[in-house]
Amino acid sequence: MDQFIEFIGNHPFLVGAWLLTLVMFVLYERSKAGKAVTPAQATNLINKEDAIIVDIRPKKEWATGHITNAKHIPLSDLDHRMDELTKYKQRPIIVVCNLGQAASAATRKLKAEGFENAVRLSGGMTEWKGQSLPIVK
Known part of the structure; x- marks a missing residue:
């Protein structure tokens, strides 16, 4: 631990550049994923x-x-079945996957097709179930 602190003290610009790169990477990845809504916001929508x-x-x-x-x-079928959603272009669309990761790709596809109100559910069905919100089988 002492060596780590000494390294930071001896190389502040290198550490600063690394931190800046890390922050920029995180921000870039978040922007690619599209807007996310929490289960509470989704319920409101x-x-x-x-x-x-x-x-x-x-x-x-x-x-x-x-x-x-x-x-x-x-x-896998979203591209072929996009026409099923065209009548909902003006309404908000919440894309749901298991963990909230795959939904970002679907949200990007929907936005490319003109669905401006497409958002993804943050945490996906795992978060929805974790908050004990209703599901049907």
Whole structure:
């Protein structure tokens, strides 16, 4: 530990550059993922703004439980089934996956197709279930 502190003291510019690079990387990755909403914000969007939920998980995971009234369009089928969502272009769309990671790719695809109100559920179904919010099987 003493050597680490000595290294920082001897190389402040190197350590500063490393920290700046780390911060920039984190910010860049967050911006690529698109806007995320918490389960509480998602519930508000569903109740007040009539948001559509698109669950992109595989069929096996979908069968274990999903959000009420969610549309099941697996990520692998999203490109082929985009026309099913065109009537909802003006409404908020919440993309749900298992952990919130894969939803960022789907959100980017939706935004590229003109869905300006597409967001992803932060933490995915894991967070939704963790907060004991309702699911149907």
